[in-house]
Each structure stands twice: as C-alpha cells, then as structure tokens.
Amino acid sequence: MNRRDFIKVATYAGLASAFLPGCFSQSKSSVLPNQNQKNSPQGNPNSEVASQARSRLVVAEGTDPGTLMEKGLAAMGGIGQFVKSGNIVAIKPNFSSTRGPDAGVTTNPILVGPLVRQCLQAGAKEVRVIDHTFSSGEMCLEASGIRAAVTGAGGRAYTINSRTNYSAVNANGEILKQADYSRDVLEADVFINIPILKQSDPTGISAGLKNLMGVVWDRGFFHQTDLHQTIAELAAFKKPTLTILDAIKGITANGPSGPGPIKEWKQVVFGTDMVAVDAYGAGLLGLKLTDVSHLAIAAKIGVGNPDWRSLDIVRV
C-alpha cells in the first residue's frame, strides 16, 4: 500500500463513518412515533372513561395479589373501561430499589404481571412498564421481580435512566415551569400509575403523586426547590388514566428506601382520582391530610379531590 492508496482509503472510511451513524439514527426515529403528532399531555382517555368509574374508589382486600388485581379491576368496570384496542399502555410501578419485593419499598410484581396481562387481553398494542430507578436499571429490574413478572405476562419492562428517554414539556406550574417528561408516557394512550404505599421522610407519604417523580429526568430540581409544590404541579401536568395503589404491605418509617418496619394492610386501592387514592393511603399510614401538604396543594390546583369519602366506595 503506497501513501496515495492509504490516503484514499482513509478518506472513504472517514466519509462512511460520517454517514453511517445517520442511517442508524434515522431508522431508530421511525420506530418512535413523532410525539408532536400525539395527543396533548392532558390525555384524552380520561374523558372516555365512564363517569361511573370516575366517581368510584375500589378497595380490594385479601392476601393474594393476583386475585386482588382481578377483583379490583372488575369492580372498576373492567380494564376495557380504560384500555381500548390498539392502545399503547404505559404502566409506572415503583421498582426503584434493589432491596427486593419483601422489603416493602417496591410495587408487588405479582400485581403488575396480571395488570399487564389484562391490558393485553383488552387489545393493547403495547404495554410498557417503566421507572426511572435510583439504582442501576438492570439490578432493579432483576431484584424487584418486575422484569420476570412483566415479561411473563407479555409486556416489556425497562428503565428510563437515560436523558434520551425524556422530552421537554411545559408544566406551567408556579415553580415547575418546564420538565423533562418521559416520552414513553407522553406517547402512550393510557397511563396507569401503580405505586406502593409507604412512608417517606421528605414528603410524609410516598404513593401516587410521589411515584410520578419516576417519569421525570431531573428530580434534583424538585428537592432543590420545594418538593411538595413541585410534586403537586407535576401531577397537574398529566393525570394518570388509572391509579392503583399497592397497599398490601409497605414500610411505615425510615422511608422511602428503608429498611423500616413493615405494615401489612392487605389492600389494593383503585381509582381514577389520584389525589383521592393518595388521601385514602395517607389514612392507612395514620397521617392527616394536613400532614401531607402536596396533597393539599394538588387539591387546590385542581388535580383531584382529597375527600375520598365523598366518592362511591366499593369494597371487594
């Protein structure tokens, strides 16, 4: 090889390396639907949900998580109320810790599995189970049992721990003006929030509203400014279609990561009003509404109704 050949080859290789990555990124973006064409963040499926389900708070009691999910969804009028054929469903459990399901800090995988299965049976095109985890994604997916449960049910569980998983949105809050919000949730037709109920030192309670911190990129901003205010404003930006609170067991002190004393309530709470579900959960934790200011703020800015007793309570 003489010098001329070498320079020629180097030039071609350089040109190729400049164009090849472009090809790949294009093919990738065609997989992801353009989010500008998608529905507005306020989410349309809520309006399709029958008003009967909207005014309902279902409390399923028992010990077997699978049965609880089945009973509860049936009492809400069936998953068909929320998931229509061809929908993309985003499910947000809490699998942020590597402590495992017995530690009472992550959502019970045996609740998530049947939920995924029901969504698929209702005709969902795709079920995404996501979280922005504290610890590294692979470890959380493994240790929490979420991946095994979701894959077994035919869904896809993954973490959104990279900035590329987020799009900037206008939250229009007093403090939270802008946020990088999960694209997987923004693109979805149905958004199901399935937190675990536990105590949390910074916010008093960790349930539905607090769980939504797992669909934003910069959580440090929340901690830096005012946790309660920003959590409420984030909840106002996009309300989940359905909130399912895993109150089978959870820690009651040293939260949200524990280890802490575990209390078993043996309940799963279903509702379309996240604030009502959380207010019910606060009661289980022995907290008064005034103790949890993000719920009060959320009620004030119209996220939901903290007076869960005014809803139609169905115990199954």
Added chain:
Amino acid sequence: MKGKRFVNRQLQFWRFAIPSTVVVLSVCAVLEMKYPLGRIADLLLWISWMDPLLLIAHVRSTLAIPDWIWLPFLMMLLTAILGRAFCGWLCPMGGLLNRGSGEECLVCGRCVTVCYRQAIHWTSQRQSVGAGDRRSRRNFLKLGAAIATCSLINLSAPRILVPISFVVPSLRPPGALPESDFLATCNRCSRCVKVCPTGGLVPMSFSSGIIAYETPELIPRKGACDLCMQCFRVCPTGAIRQIKVKEVKIGVARLDEQTCLAWAQGKACLICKERCLADAITIDDGKRPYIQSQKCIGCGACENACPVEEAAVKVVPKDE
C-alpha cells in the same frame, strides 16, 4: 511424503481454526461483560490466567494458591515442548498473522533448525554493527538517560507537575487491595470498568500519574456503587478481592453543612437519605441529615444524587 503433507495441512488448519474460535468467543465474552454477568465472560478470566506473571502477582497479593494454578504451569510446559503455545496457537493476533499475510516470514525460526546443512542463520535487517560500536560512549549515555527516565515512573505526574496538596487519593472498587498493593497487582485490563452497571467506575486519567494511569476509580458523580459485586468476579489479578456486601467500605461520606440544602436553607431535600444503600443517614426533627460514618460504606449514592451544584456530600477515601 503423503503423510507429511497431511500433517502439514492439518497443522495449518488448526493453527487458523483455534485462534479464530478464540477471537469469536472473546468478542462474545466482551459483549457479555455487563450486569448480570453471562457465563461466557469467564472465558476472559481463563485466558488471562494463562499468564505466569499474573500468577505471581495473584499469589503475592492474596497469599493463597488459586485453584487455577495448573493453567500457567501447563502453558509453560507446552511452551517448553511446542514453543510459543500461547502466541502461536491461542492468541487471536498470532493466528491471524499466520493466515493473513501468508507471504511474509513469521520469524518462527523453524527453517534454521530444520536445515541440516546449517545454511540458514539469523541476521539483522539493518547493517550489522561491530561489537565495538555498541559499547560506544554515545550508547552508554543513551542507556543511562533511558534508565533515569524510567525511574521517574515511580513518581506520579502530579507530584512532578503540581504541588503535592492537589494529589487526591482515589476511591477504589469494593474489595480492592490496599492502595500500594492494588497498584502493584492491577493489570489495568479495565474489565471492572466495563462491567460496572452504573458507569461509576472509570479508568484514571494520565494526569493522575503514570502509576495510577488506567486503574479503576469510582467517581460517584458519574455513578454510585450499587453493590452488584461483579467487579471482583471479572478481575483476573486478585486486585479486587471477593468480599461480602456487609464488608464493603469504599470510603466515607462527609457532609458540608455550609452548602447542604437542608442545613443551609432549611429545605426538606433528603435526597441523600432516600438513596442511601447502607441506612447510614439519620435525620433530626428539623429534617436535617446526619451521616453515621460507622455505617457508611462509601458507595457514593448520596453524592451521586445531591442536587447542589458541587455536591454537598462527598465520599472521601477511608484512610484519609
């Protein structure tokens, strides 16, 4: 004659097939080197263990005889009998060289030994120099200068270039040997860096000194240690020992109350407590965090999450 040709052909085939298989398997092994560790990743360990020098380093650091001790000895035995057992038969590079440029002499030296008339002998490609020239004053000075330069390697670059106070001791992976032993034993293969699921382990830069160059360091701001305990499993040298999760002590976190949001501004931030893997952060009635140094394992989860521009909580090496 026919038999000899058959043997020759067989030799050529295997000399190509074995290194090619090793190449393919090694690529697979490198791809599998992530959490959770695939079984084929062990292959890289076995390849590394063929090195007798590594055995010496391993025995010296762990003071125990590893159960793979037969491997380097086997390699030495094979090398004594066959010659170049690793380079010629296992090393992907050697095998490919053998195949790739068939026209070039591989300097295997076989022709020299085979020729019964001793008509072939070694010679340098350059003009041969007389023995007297080699011992010239110029060469002596050159050699002296080279040795003097090499001895500088023992000093870290910052010690030469910047004042001593800027030299920061580093956080090593969980289970790492004491610093001086670690530096002597680690062979800078960077497998722990590759396997680290959080990306917190990084190879140290050249500016940290040539001795520490390329050794793994935990940078909590990039990623905390999640205690996956995979780094010792991929470490071929024993520089990272196998320890239990309970025994992990990478460093200890120190809180700067001047910048901590909870201490300085009275905010209920507590993100550090939320992330703490060791339950080492307690809070008082004012929701201000305290670090219990005894319980802290130095994983850096708190430093990683701290929302203050320059983290208000930082992990420092334990012996500082």
